[in-house]
Amino acid sequence: MEQHYKLSRIRELADNDMDFIQSLAEAFLEEVPEDAERLKKAVNEQDYYNTYQAAHKMKPTIDLFELGVLQDLIVVQDWGKFEKGSEDCSKELELVLVAVEEAATELKQDFNL
DSSP, X not given: OOSSSOOHHHHHHHTTOHHHHHHHHHHHHHHHHHHHHHHHHHHHTTOHHHHHHHHHHHHHHHHHTTOSOHHHHHHHHHXXXXXXXXXXXXXXXXXXXXXXXXXXXXXXXXXXX
């Protein structure tokens, strides 16, 4: 439990209410993997607008679950926001995608989802 994500901030926010923590885990699984796919597609298509939108939407959850890739996500977000087509953000994108996948897999196991 909690190898690829951390619940310390969530426990504090939820005042250790396990039902609330469970609902946050469910929300993560419903939204973040889908947003990550949208982000991957947008970067691959050099769709700056959707890159920025997807990354921006993911930031609070990535931060709350402490996946350890917030700075990498910001690099990808800024690539889209400032249309940095001449720069390569594929390394950061891959770190974010792997972190989301690992956290999602672990959350499903830990919360029996």
